[in-house]
Amino acid sequence: MCGALRASDAGKKAVLMGWVNRRRDLGNLIFVDVRDRSGVTQVVISEEANTAIHDKAELLRNEFVIAAVGTVKLRDSNTINKNIPTGEVELVADELRILNEAKHPPFLPSDTALANEEMRLKYRYIDLRRDAMQFNIELRHKVALAIRDYLASQGFFEIETPFMTRSTPEGARDYLVPSRVQPGTFYALPQSPQLFKQILMISGFDKYFQIVRCFRDEDLRADRQPEFTQIDLEMSYPQPERVWETVEGFLTAAFKAAGHQINAPFPRMDYDEAIRLYGIDKPDLRLPAFAEVRDCFAAPDLQTLAVHPDLPVIAIRIPKVGELSRKERDEIKPMFNSKGGARLFEDFKRIEKNFPEAAKKIQEKCAAAAEDLIVLVSGSAQSGTQDHPASKRKVTPQELAIYASAGLLRVALGQKYSARHGLFLRGDFRFLWVTNFPMFEYDEADKRWVAAHHPFTSPHDDDMDKLESDPAMVRALAYDVVLNGTELGSGSIRIHRQDIQRKIFHALGMTEEEAKSRFGFFLEALEYGTPPHGGIALGLDRIVMILAGAESLREVIPFPKTAAAKDLMVDAPTPVTDAQLRDLGIAVAKK
C-alpha cells in the first residue's frame, strides 16, 4: 500500500499501485507521488539509472493509474519530508507500468481549494479520492463496525426488515413504489422500520437491531437527506434506563473507534427544563443556558419597555464576544425569528444606560464577564392571553414561543461568534438525554392533537387517566439523545396493550375504522401476547458527521443528493418511458 512504507522497510523490494497524485519533473530526475487510500509515497525515476523507465515517466499525468516496482530506499537526511508519514523513504523504480490513462479531471484530488458542490457531486468518484473523503468514509465504516460489534456482544440480533412496505399517512411523506402485479397500488419505502421492529418483539426476538436505510420525502437540510441510515434497536421488557445504557454503550464504543473517549451515563433533563433553560428540545450544552431576568426589572421598567409583565424575560449570554461595532450589532436583529410576538433587545448598552440597576442585576444573574454578549428576549405587552388547549402546561404555548425564539437566536449567535468564544472546538462532546416529552402536540391548522413522537409511544403510567380528559397534560415515555445541539436519536417505550393503543388513536381523532384500515394488522398482532417493549433509533450519518467535524451530511455519505433531492452523478430522478408507465397503470399528469 502507498501509505505503508517506513524506514524499517529500507532495502526491500516493493510494488506500489495507485494514482499519480503529483509529478515533479526535474529533467533527468522525475519524482512521482503515488496515491491510494492509505496514503502517498514518492517514487524516484532517474534518466541515469534507467532511460526506458524515465521516458515512460515523462508520459505520466495526474490521475493516471500506475504500478511501480522497485527498491525501498532510505532518503538522505536532507531530503526527508516530515509532512508525510512515508517521508523517510522513497521507491527507486526499476519497472513502471501505466495501468490506465486518465482524462484531465475537472478538479484534482490533491487540489487545496475545494471545488463547488455541483462539481463534487457530478464527479463524485474524483471527489471521493480526496484524503478528507477517504478519511470520512473509513471513519463511517469503523463507527458502524464498532456499533455492530457492541450490540452483537450484548445479545442483539441484526435482523432485516422490508424496504417495500405499506404506506402510512401519519408522519413524513412516503416515497412510493408502484406495483406492476397489482396495478394502481403502491408500496412505500419505510420512514423507519417502526412497526416491523415492534412485531419482531411480538415474534420473540427480544433484542433486535439493524443499521438500516430509511426514506423520507421531505425538504432537505444540511443535516437531512431523503435517504439516511439509522441505528435502529428494540428490546423487550426494558425500563427506559436499559435502552439508555445500551445506547451509551454503543456510542462509547463508536467514539472510541474514532479515537475519542466519552463519559457515560449521559446527563438527563426534562423536556420542560430544556425549553426553559435553552428554548429547544435539543440543547447545545456547550453554550451557557438562559437566565430568567424578569425580576431584575422594576414593574414600571417593564411597562416603559412595553414588555409583558407575566411572560418570561430571557437573557442570552454568549461568552467572550467582546465589543460589537454598530454594524455588528445591527446584524443581530435579522437573526431573530420572532414567534408569538417575542421581542428582542439586542443593544444591552441601552439597557445599561436607561436601567442601570436592572442591567447590573442581569449581569450578576448571568454571571457575565465584561467581554460577554448579552441580549434579552421578552414577550411584548400586546401578547394577549390565549385559550390554547395546551395553556395549562408547565410551559404555556405563549411562553414556549418566547423560549423558542430565544433558543434559535442563542444557537445562531453561538455559531456566528464561535471563533471568539472557542467553545465549539473539536473534541468536546456534550451528550444529553431529554425525557418526559409531552405525548401530544396541537396542530393549529387541523385543530387536532397529533402524536409528538409517534402514535405507538406509551403514555407515562401516571398520566393514563388524562388520555381522554386532558390530553395536553399527558407525558410520553419518550426520550431523545442529543449531542452538541444535534438530535442524534429518538425513542420510546411502546404501547403493548391493544386497549391503550385504541385510546391513543381515539385521542388523535382517528375513528375505529380508520385505525383498523391503517394499522389493523398491528392492532391484531398486539392481541396475541405482546411483551412490554421499547427502543430507539439514532442517525448514523449525523454521528459520523459530528465525529468528522463536518458541516453537512454530504461529507459522510458517499453518494448524497442535492438540496433538491437530485443525484447529480447518475442524474436521478428521471422521467420513465410510456411503456414502463403503461405496465404500472400510471399516467403522469401534465402541468
Place this chain on the structure above:
RNA sequence: GGGGGCGUAGUUCAGCUGGUUAGAACGCCUGCCUGUCACGCAGGAGGCCGCGGUUUCGAGUCCCGUCGCUCCCGCCA
C-alpha cells in the same frame, strides 16, 4: 411554499460608480532543469461572464424572468 447567498477560463476567485482589448492563482500544453516534495524557470493555449429578456450610445456590472448549487424558515409522527 417563503427568505438569504452564490453562478466570470478546466478549477478557485477578483472585476469599484455601466465605458473601449475581461484579469490572477492553480491546472493544462511546449521547452529547459539530477534531490524535488504546493519543485523551479521561460513561453503558450484557454471565456456563450449560467440562460432568456429589458434599460442604455454602451451591460460581466442596472432591472425582470428563469435554471443550477447552497443555507435557513415552513415541513421532517
